[in-house]
Amino acid sequence: MINSAQTKSTKLSLFDFKNISTRTFWITSIAFFMCFFSWFGIVPFMPDVVKDLGLTPEQKWNSIILAVSGTVFARLLIGKLCDKYGPRLCYTWLLMLGAIPVILCGLVQTPLQFLICRLFIGFIGASFVITQVHTSLMFAPNIVGTANATSAGWGNLGGGANRLGMPLIAAAVVSFGVADANAWRYSMIIAGVICFLMGIVYFFFTQDTPQGNFKELRASGEMISTKKDQIGFLTVLKDYRIWILFLVYAACFGIELTVYGTMDDYLQNTFQLQRVTAGNIVLSFALMNIFARTLGGFFGDKFGKLKGLRGRVLFLSFILTIQGIMLITFSTTTSIVVGFIFLILFSLSVQMAEGATFSVVPFINKKAIGSVSGIVGAGGNVGAFLAALLLKSRSAVAEQAAIVANEGLGTDVINAAQASASASAVSNGYFIIGFVVILTGILALTIRFSTEDENISNMEIKKASLKLVTN
Template identity: 85%
Template sequence: MDSVQSLKAKKLNLLNFKSVPIRTFWITSISFFMCFFAWFGIVPFMPDVVKDLGLTPDQKWNSIILAVSGTVFARLLIGKLCDKYGPRICYTWLLILGAIPVILCGLVQTPIQFLVCRLFIGFIGASFVITQVHTSLMFAPNIVGTANATSAGWGNLGGGANRLGMPLIAAAVVAFGVADAEAWRYSMVIAGIVCLLMGIVYYFFTQDTPEGNFKDLKASGVAIEKKKDEVGFLAVLKDYRIWILFIVYAASFGIELTVYGTMDDYLQNTFQLERLTAGNIVLSFALMNIFARTLGGFFGDRFGKLKGLRGRVLFLSFILTLQGVMLVTFSLATSLVVGFIFLISFSLSVQMAEGATFSVVPFINKKAIGSVSGIVGAGGNVGAFLAALLLKSKSALAEKTAILENQGMDEEVLKAAQSAASSMAVSQGYMVIGFVVILTGIVALAIKFSPADEKENMPTEHIDDSRLGTLQPIKVKN
């Protein structure tokens, strides 16, 4: 949106709270964090939920799949709505309406009710798209990759922080006299209420662009985009680059989501770890979002400065290929030390790949940032859905075979056989996924930009922009 270009922040000065872009950055990052916190909030309590509601193994797996499935449709829709109504209104309603199934999840009494809530809770995963749209509207091309990656990484952190946060909330609830078996219910209700409150904060303390809200700008006669430059959704769908990025994000964020849901059991079955130890390792994986995704956006911006838009694509291809190599190697590890090293390496590379993806997205079609972000973001959940289906099918078949082969054995032997079979099946699944990621990294090289796009996004140098809106960019040579 060229009309607001001069007011976009050129630096990610996190302490400049008077700056509209920086204030928006903080609020959208915190909102995103809370959405992910609530989205995966039930994960630490799954043993309690299984026992309380009597979930079967299939229902447990289905709850994981449903939680990422609903997000696909929500992300596709929310991107287009952001282009039309602005990110402020979209985020406000998403937070308020998304709080409802989170709260209801704490009130369910049957497995069907739980599965329905998990499906609709997944809708708040669309918060990622709004976050990326809002930071793209607030930050200039020279820093937008870093801003997008940082806000997304800190938001994704909520998906791991709940492993500490939700049990702490449960402990506080128990301290007030609530029974241990009911603590998970109160924790979900509290998480939902916080999301609702964040919706109110978002409405009153953010605006769509540095110049103002979409509605006010249109009412005052300021054109956000010229009519002749408007891009229809069907036209956006025809851009092949969007679909490559859709697959790229499926191979990065989609795999991260799948790992969140399966790695605890895999570490226990493969390396005979205690549940608490395995959970802490997965938590360390999630905590890397504090810096890893930012690094992906940072290097995307750096390569963009050195080699233009093509440089961003080259870095994306490299880090995605590296991610695949790390996952394949991890799947072959039989030593805990070796496995941990390559798990952390995989964690670093997958999160950097996510940041690198959205250092490219804002440059695909500046007149339809919301639609592009929505489609690419939906790819992440499609990837998670397909990966979960693969692992579920392989693991379920292996466990059933192990049970049949060990009929008549005592419970300990049967349990050990199931664990070994599940470990082998998931290991094979990780390897298959890793090779698919490597192939995707190569395919990413097919993303091209026109000479006009490259020229328009030449590296620029700016002087201090503490007084937003008073400075002009200065073109510099590489």
């Protein structure tokens, strides 16, 4: 990889649009936002989809699992491609190709077609990896954690903003004479078209590094690409620290994804909230990405200045442990007021843990940032997949038992019993997941850096700080 430490931005100046690092930050954040907006765009319409396509409860749960499963493989692949071709081309193609299943989702006619589209739509979740690689290439070590966390957090907003944005798009198309029953289809098509157009913007208005694109830099000899300089993917896989961070990201982002997909029903079943009220609470959870993930990266950078690379790890372990405690406490409460307080605290800590994770990632292997980011990013989706499987299995068994036990007592009684059983099962699932998160936080303490890595990092931070003062 190119050594661009002298040209990376040492501060996050959000309105300095003449700065290529700032422009890239905004474009990659917006692209990531649109990918997440489209990835979870169908969530607000699931009741309509279930009715329109006749989905069974099993198929509904499978659609949630498939949506996060496809992303695992895409993230593993896209990280390696970023190291080879650069983030600019990778993002361009991901946005343009990823738009296809989003558009096709609005045209499906059968449950099978819907499930296939959900699987392939999940591929655009790999956009997170490219965003982290691109900001890592654009910002210096003293600010890279904050830049990574902010771009990721603002991009993650798309996963919650769609709860407000997609219904607005649907209302707009209905105002043009489209039938209510077909509004969700047009909304998905529009989201896909926007993603495609964003790919064109990415190609023409960004570049791979502050010095230029990979292709031109290699041609001019400014970017060395000899075998000696390259790091093999197998070598990357052998670094135990990557796999710990894989588990860490599974325990934070993976759980956030799972909560996005299950919290609406849980709040309705546990606290008897209306659908709109539960949706607004989950939306507020997502909106905390405006600042919460940034805080994780910010404190990661601060602890890095105080205690070196070890300081970043210590903060990551601390905030991940807090996240587990908050989830356990939330899962046991029966008061909506207390539950809301701990849900907000959980939201804050889980997003800070995500930011803290990627304040460590850029320092694991600087010659293979893409591969490292891809593997760690994939961990988030593996965590979501496993957590969804846990909640699905517990909920399905409990709901079926409730249906059998109340058979013949009327639809209302059966529905109430089923909702209560589901809430209890999901609550127990959250409780188990919380303990797993705490254990992962303790495991994070085993991440170590060599004395040489610590010295190089300290030197880079001092240089960046000096440059910041002189500017």
